[in-house]
Amino acid sequence: MTSYKVLDVNDDLPIRTKGKVHSGKVRSVYWLTDADSKRLINEKGYNVPADTELAIMVISDRISAFDCIWQGENGLNGVPGKGIALNSVAAHWFNMFNEAGLAGNHIVDIPHPYVWIVRKASTVKVEAIARQYITGSMWRDYAKGVRDFCGINLPEGLTANQKLDKVLITPSTKGIITGVADIPPVDDVNITRSNITNNLSVFNFRTADDVAQYEKLLVEGFELISGELAKLGQIFVDTKFEFGYVEDINGAEQLIYIDEVGTPDSSRIWDEASYKDGKIVENSKEGFRQLLINNVPESDVLLNKDRMDEREQLAKDYILPESVMLEVSNTYVGIASKIVGKEIVIPADPRQEVIAILDADYGLIIK
Structure with missing residues (x-):
């Protein structure tokens, strides 16, 4: 059984916010209070207007495909290292876009590999x-x-x-x-x-x-x-x-x-x-999508938008082998390490690391 702890639930962190947490398929967004936004812009010297709304964006290790979230056996309800791989790659390209003079992006700070501080757009x-x-x-x-x-x-x-x-x-x-x-x-x-x-x-x-x-x-x-x-x-x-x-x-x-x-x-x-050589080897989520198409009882459920209710039920009931989740992890972490030019290290306990940093360095955790 794997020893990895994945960050599968990311919308219940004790972060001080205004309004509800917005949770998507992979990321959750915590809009900061106006006071915290102003304080951080001032303390950290972010290059944005003083009244800019900021949010903490926390990425998860969940894997979605065909508009559904998929789960693994032994409680491995995410892909180890997937969140850090995605964030690292996106931040790498955003930096290159900046250097090439293309356009800016919404990230103002990266407190932890699973976390971005972003500005409202x-x-x-x-x-x-x-x-x-x-x-x-x-x-x-x-x-x-x-x-x-x-x-x-x-x-x-x-x-x-x-x-x-x-x-x-x-x-x-x-x-x-x-x-x-x-x-x-x-x-x-x-x-x-x-x-x-x-x-x-x-x-x-x-x-x-x-x-x-x-x-x-x-x-x-x-x-x-x-x-x-x-x-x-x-x-x-x-x-x-x-x-x-x-x-x-x-x-x-x-x-x-x-x-x-x-x-x-x-x-x-x-x-x-x-x-x-005439073969397609996927280094992206498409490999996982193809795996699902080839292994679920009826692939049309995944490909036919008219069968969404059946698809959602299938995703709830279909438990993927741990070996599959680890294979997908190898794909994500492997390609991300190549792109950023250094090995992606999977945190032992991403949730606790995130809370500790947002508390000690940003003063955003509710006690």
Whole structure:
């Protein structure tokens, strides 16, 4: 039985907050009181306006796939080291984006490998997706005869996993968009560029120029990561970025990167040598997704959105072997260590470490 302690529950830490903790599939966000935000900006010298709202963002080791959380045997309800791997990779790329002069991001401090202090952003309601290879859902649709993807027409004769001539931008909705005739009111719907430019305020864009700016930042970020991964013998296949607006220290509004970038959760990463040999070796969550597809009793439950109730029940009942969770851990920690250039060390007890640091160094723990 493994000795790892995973951080699977991350929304019940004794952090002083205002309002409820917002818990997503992987991260939980604790909005700090106005007094604590002001105090930390002053004490730590954060380069943000004095009235900026700050939050503690705690990543978990939970693993989600097909919009469900999956669990392992022996109480291993997460992947050891997954949280630290994701945070380390995203912070690494954010730093490189800064150095390359692309755009800023929402992180103002990293107290612990599982924790970011982030600033509040006005979120753009677009999942910014970039692809350089035809694979996954895009290939499945193409094989069925679909040629129009988010207003982009693909040529005949493409083959599975083929590299495309250029990086394609294939956006989808972030959250439910209402009041737009040709966009159904459900989450994660593919949209076109003209859907966005014709409904700027619906997607929370200020101007049409900002749509061009997000596309520029998406492609530049994609190409930077792709070039760096190529040095490591890895292929950057596709990815999802998110964007939002913040005010800089002078009060001017900026479009920045938010959420995470270039991680094994938000991207497909392939081993280059294997690809050249005609095989796909995944160094990202896609490997876990394929494992589930190949092992659950009926894969259509995972792939068919109309069977979501069955899928959620399956995820509750389906307990993965510990060996699988540790294999996934090796994938995440392995690729993250390569990217950041040093071995990722899995903490013995991440929860207690986080509480201790937020208490001693930040004064945010309720006694």
